[in-house]
């Protein structure tokens with residue numbers, strides 16, 4: 001149901017207080033990434049370390065998330081990096097971002113530390129309760145998700161942590177649930193699980209009466225106009241050959257193979273639903289992270305009639321294993337994805353960490369050692385704790401052996417890269433999945449449409465230039481957050497996806 005006023009919920013886990021602040025929406029520039037950073041600045045202690053009680057977490061659904069905008073079901077989760085090194089920004093999908101938007105929640109800010117184990121923030125409408133999830137300690141992520149559904153209903157939406165987060169490992173990530181069906185959840189690449197663990201927080205849960213298959217309109221200045229424009233945008237996205245054809249036919253695997261070589265399409269096959277059903281107990285096979293994704297690339301990842309991977313991260317994990325270690329083994333990839341997710345670690349992030357670790361200790365990577373590393377994390381052995389400490393931990397342990405990688409990661413971006421970064425950040429703040437970029441980036445008609453949708457949502461006058469100005473403000477604030485050694489790095493990070501977009505530009509020439 002549409003809520004009259006949007007609110008920002010400020011939850012203090014230490015004293016259990018909840019403040020509900022009105023969110024002045026009209027013609028505001030403070031939304032998306034900028035809102036998340038502003039809230040972190042206001043409610044996090046500026047000198048707090050990552051795992052300190054004074055650090056804060058901000059969850060902000062995209063400006064269009066919870067509205068019927070196509071493929072715009074994402075939210076930003078922002079907290080402090082370690083060592084006063086700035087803000088860590090994660091972009092997350094699943095069913096929680098839309099649930100927050102539908103309930104008129106512009107943001108959730110989590111401060112302090114819960115006094116008990118396995119704390120749960122339970123949100124119903126705009127009301128909040130602090131509870132615990134008994135028996136959750138040590139349980140793998142899948143069991144936690146099922147326990148949350150048993151307690152809060154099968155339609156609930158959640159982000160939370162598995163055992164790695166509970167142990168505050170730097171490599172721990174949050175999980176994010178999909179609506180009931182297959183897959184049940186995913187573990188995104190960026191890691192914030194240790195901060196949840198340090199706060200004694202197991203999960204943030206939004207209770208929903210029914211599974212949202214259709215969308216009610218979130219607070220919107222001109223809802224009729226927004227819906228018409230959203231339909232036009234959906235058609236635009238569907239008409240794009242990557243969004244409307246390659247991704248829904250072959251999944252994100254197609255992007256890994258290079259867009260210039262059209263023959264790669266022959267290597268892929270669309271995964272049929274009965275084929276996936278044989279692998280799972282679920283009838284409801286998701287092809288989209290949310291019902292309103294008009295691209296739908298989940299459970300499509302069949303390569304040369306082989307195994308079907310659930311989501312882009314799983315296929316990315318397989319691609320990284322091939323690229324770094326020359327191992328092409330779908331069974332191994334499946335096992336690594338499953339075991340990492342059970343632990344509450346992103347499988348792609350684990351592979352990156354394992355590559356650095358093996359370089360540091362000078363060992364050759366094998367299939368056995370890749371699985372063995374996860375076993376060590378599971379056992380909580382000293383080697384497992386090193387692997388679970390992520391890149392930051394490895395950098396501290398082996399500073400001399402990590403220098404080359406660090407230098408490779410830093411360089412001045414070109415004007416073209418800056419433009420791509422601004423456009424990608426603008427899409428982030430509106431809540432769009434990055435795959436919509438093929439139909440939107442560098443396309444003046446698409447940006448005109450997005451500006452009109454922003455007018456319909458917030459009121460006021462919007463243009464592409466104003467959307468980019470908002471994006472630059474976010475990037476500036478992100479840079480301001482960085483201090484000490486991270487100062488130079490903050491302004492220069494280029495989203496990895498930018499290179500895929502450049503390939504696409506080449507292909508279109």
Ligand code: SF4
Pocket residue numbers: 071093287288289290293294295296297298312433434435
């Ligand atoms: S395009 Fe794929 S990754 Fe993006 S929202 Fe849709 S299903 Fe999810």
